[in-house]
Amino acid sequence: SKQWYQRRVRLKIRHYTFYVWRRxxxxxxxxxxxxxxxxxxxxxxxxxxxxxxxxxxxxxLYFLCAAAQTVPQGxxxxxxxxxxxxxxxxxxxxxxxxxxxxxxxxxxxxxLITVKIFLNKTFDWPDVGELNPNPQRFMW
Numbered sequence: 001s002k003q004w005y006q007r008r009v010r011l012k013i014r015h016y017t018f019y020v021w022r023r024x025x026x027x028x029x030x031x032x033x034x035x036x037x038x039x040x041x042x043x044x045x046x047x048x049x050x051x052x053x054x055x056x057x058x059x060x061l062y063f064l065c066a067a068a069q070t071v072p073q074g075x076x077x078x079x080x081x082x083x084x085x086x087x088x089x090x091x092x093x094x095x096x097x098x099x100x101x102x103x104x105x106x107x108x109x110x111x112l113i114t115v116k117i118f119l120n121k122t123f124d125w126p127d128v129g130e131l132n133p134n135p136q137r138f139m140w
Contacts, residue, residue, distance in 0.1 A: 017077055049092045062087070 025032055050059045066084035073080045094100075122135035 046088065050088070053093055054091060058091075062091070 025035070047059060047063075050062060054062075062084075066087075069084060070080050095103075118137055122137055
């Protein structure tokens with residue numbers, strides 16, 4: 001029913017990907033196409049890094065498995081990309097300690113911002129108020 005669909009869409013509003021999609025990808029109809037060169041560059045960079053350590057067969061198999069794990073998902077969520085990303089990081093050559101430390105700082109900053117938003121940003125839904133009078137919180 002229409003009411004069930006509206007509730008499901010409204011529940012997704014609490015996730016980062018909703019805001020990333022709305023504020024970046026859905027800004028204009030051309031935005032997705034303008035980001036294609038960046039996506040293509042990232043893909044070529046990933047292939048080059050994996051190919052320096054592993055065979056072409058392994059690289060192809062990695063991307064096939066990553067696609068098999070992410071493409072069938074019904075939602076666009078960061079959690080679905082964690083396993084392919086972790087496997088990618090384990091299989092690329094190690095960077096210098098400075099690069100690894102900067103990466104750690106980046107992830108720490110992202111997590112601190114997430115916790116700050118979760119603790120400080122609340123919102124209410126009028127039609128859910130009678131079921132749950134507590135304020136709703138923004139989620140990952």
